Amino acid sequence: MARVYNSRKRVLVTGGAGFLGSHLCDRLIKDGHEVLCADNFFTGDKSNITHLMKHDRFELIRHDVTFPLFVEVDEIYNLACPASPVHYQHDPIQTTKTSVHGAINMLGLAKRLGVKILQASTSEVYGDPSVHPQTEDYWGHVNPIGPRSCYDEGKRCAETLFFDYHRQLGLSIKVARIFNTYGPRMHPADGRVVSNFIVQALSGQPLTLYGAGTQTRSFCYVDDLIDGLVRLMNSPEDVTGPINLGNPVEFSMAELASLVIELTGSTSEVTHVPLPADDPRQRNPDIRLAREILGWEPAVPLDDGLKRTIDDFKGRT
């Protein structure tokens, strides 16, 4: 099989010091490219990219994407945006600005340079879905004024901007709808369910199961997800997406809690706490498009991925 890339490129990764961004930087460096990582460190951390700092093909700039950026690159991955509900609800106005102004600024950069740009969109564009599993042609069921709206509607507006730049200006775009992804380098305090449960299980604290724990999610291991993003970026020009990237194996949060307790060998119990507002009841990607167009599907099952993630958390505590 041909290599994903045939020649070296200069690639901008916004949000490159975050969880997914840092793994994407690793992958692009491994593939032989030059990487320019732009991050304002709102939720990202230099420790995620320390190992890259001395690499001669890696460069870091502190930059907030709500302001214009003037650099010269061949490709742009736009990942800058807090992803955990705790973080994106901390400053919801800034979250919307990051998605919307950030998209406008990065699209403007791509337009000036005439380069391809990939948007890290999200399954949250489907909201609390009434179609299950979610297909890309489903328009979603989203509350425009709730606590999750800054993120959901910000990402929806970013998708609109991407498609308008494509239709109106002929810009080459790629839109990935990413479903819940987990793995090493998740921030221990970011409040997402996998990191919360692992931290709680390893420290003998009760696992905080929101609501009855019957709500479902489908968890994709980070290496699989990054491979999907790179394949999408390198797909033929007429492939714009949106395209779902996620693991179609669905678990309830109660099942996830039991699995984390089992894999950590923890004596922790489960405690029920109130379900947050607008928490989607179910989520599962239909990945037929990704299979057909990108030849992509996740390879790492949840228990394997959780073991690797648990080892990473153990190494950090």
Ligand code: NAD
């Ligand atoms: P993360 O919070 O670890 O990373 C986000 C990064 O963006 C951080 O490094 C943060 O400092 C940076 N950032 C935030 N606001 C910024 C700004 N205004 N300017 C510059 N940098 C800024 O989250 P993640 O899980 O790595 O998510 C990365 C992207 O993928 C996000 O766009 C998110 O919406 C999307 N996504 C992630 C998931 C998931 O399960 N991890 C699911 C769907 C979509």
Ligand code: UDP
């Ligand atoms: N959740 C939970 N306990 C936690 C954190 C989250 O039961 O400590 C639940 C949450 O209510 C949601 C699911 O786990 O139903 C996934 O939450 P997360 O914040 O990871 O992502 P999102 O809701 O954005 O999919």
